[in-house]
Amino acid sequence: MIARLLLLSLIVLPIAASADKKKADDVEYLLPADFDDASVSDKSDQKPGLQLTAKAFQAGMKKFIGDDVDCKTAKLTAPSSMKKGKVVYQQIDVSGSKLDVFLDMGAESRITNVRFESAIKDQDHLVAMLCATYGLMRTIEPNHITPAAAKKDALHLWQEAQTKPFSKAFMFNTFKAQMVPFQVNVF
Incomplete structure (x- = not known):
């Protein structure tokens, strides 16, 4: 009897878990009946990207x-x-672990996207990714973000990215880290 209950629970548990996951993935946006989308500010005047030049990135x-x-x-x-x-x-x-860096350039020589990536995924390259992520966070905001806060944010980003791609807002930008492919995109 116990074996049958155990078998039944092993069969039902994955089905129930997938149903809960499906519910969590569905997003529904509710707007009030009197919502006027003209009242929403137009974001087209905001410049996309990092607002850094290649020279500012280097420095x-x-x-x-x-x-x-x-x-x-x-x-x-x-x-x-x-x-x-x-x-x-x-x-x-x-320390011998190399990352490729790609800077996508937009209008006025501004960077629209930064991508750090590596074909090799090991502990040394993960340390290099953490260093690059930290360095970019401090480059984006050197005055208002302390070194300790930037280290904490970079570490949090890569800890969460261990199992699935993870995006983190940082100042006015987004850092998206993932293990497959092993990279971080900043836009």
């Missing part, structure tokens, strides 16, 4: 990426232009 990353003990050896290679200047490529090297 900030060189200044802040080595703040942590694990990141002291971090070096940024010289940038090279790709796709007729629309993408800037370089690498970050932290």
